[in-house]
Amino acid sequence: MSENREVSVGFIGLGNMGAPMAQRLVEWPGGLVVCDVRPDAVRPFTDAGATAAGTPAELGERCGVISVVVLDDDQVRTVVTGPDGLLQTAKPGTVIAVHSTISDRTAVQLGAECASHGVEFVDAPISGGAPAAQRGALAVMVGGSGAAFDAVREPFGRFGSLVIHAGEVGAGTRMKLARNLLHFVAFTAASEAQRLAEAAGLDITQLGKVVRHSDSHTGGPGAIMLRKTTAPVEADDFWFTVLGHVRDLGEKDLALALDLAGRLDVELPLAWRALHDLGDGLGVGPGAIAKEQK
Structure with a gap:
């Protein structure tokens, strides 16, 4: 088993898109940690063997690759940089991936803030809708460093049949x-x-x-x-x-x-x-x- 497959994956946001994506990661060899403000959204994942985290910060200290699927720019900022956000606990080398469609300027700003903590940030919006997520057939457009892309390519391949390295941070959103x-x-x-x-x-x-x-x-x-x-x-x-x-x-x-x-x-x-x-x-x-x- 490769070192990459031994890394725990975290998933924040288990809504219409996030839930079928995260479901494809339940059997990830390194383990799946999930977080959502709704206990009923978390329960099917813990029943299937995933671990629950109460806050993004709690999830951040456990995971090496973290996917975020929330509503908009403000929610993304709260999850990443808020008082209970990922950057409070994420270790250097952690990769934070935002799949929400946000402003490319927000992605660049968050990329710089993550870099100041030694954390990799990728904007990785998705295309194909919930049916493609359920089939593991999403298109994933990744903006970030080559090292970050290498780290996320395999877990993203669980829910995406096409994973593209679009370029630097912000390129995925563009x-x-x-x-x-x-x-x-x-x-x-x-x-x-x-x-x-x-x-x-x-x-x-x-x-x-x-x-x-x-x-x-x-x-x-x-x-x-x-x-x-x-x-x-x-x-x-x-x-x-x-x-x-x-x-x-x-x-x-x-x-x-x-x-x-x-x-x-x-x-x-x-x-x-x-x-x-x-x-x-x-x-x-x-x-x-x-x-x-x-």
Whole structure:
């Protein structure tokens, strides 16, 4: 058994996300210590063999790697730096990982404060929701030192099937914010698609089935996120033909949807923006249809 696997892991916050994540660590060889303000949230873990801690400080003195899943920046600060916080007792070399989505500035500030105690801090936000946590299939984006990443990679692999070292402290949060930007802009686009379909007399629940089915095969928006740069694509680059084809198809379909929307008197501001920006966003410039629309 490696030295890393002998380290006790602590988990603070056993809510909708934290509980299924921590459940994947119950059989961690070094032992699991859990902490939550709700006794009923702790009980299933102690029944399964984990140890309970009354406060973050009590947990901090027992564990070498600590995961934190609480609500927001203020709660994270309280858990890490408060009177009963982790830094009151955490030993030098301990790694504190925050999985909550917080400000990247908060992550950097906490990283500096932890460093002053000889403690490693990583911001490690997660993507995939509770179902992925239950399956051990979360994506975990880690911002921190290489040594800290090495320390957390194996325990995080219990609840995450993709564990990425995003870079320095703060980088994990920045990656999560970029990922969620796509997520919620896509939700807004989905609302436009539903308005268009509803105005056209279509069953929007059936449309939803089609979208989920096709995205499961095409990969959705992530399918085009394969390049290492957002710079314009040179004409002789392999990607120019591929992304140019995507642009031409997209502009055609967007123009047809906007024509339908005009006849149905439905406003589609995101669709107009997409028509004009798609080519530049893909790095191949606007196509003929977008140029005609300007």
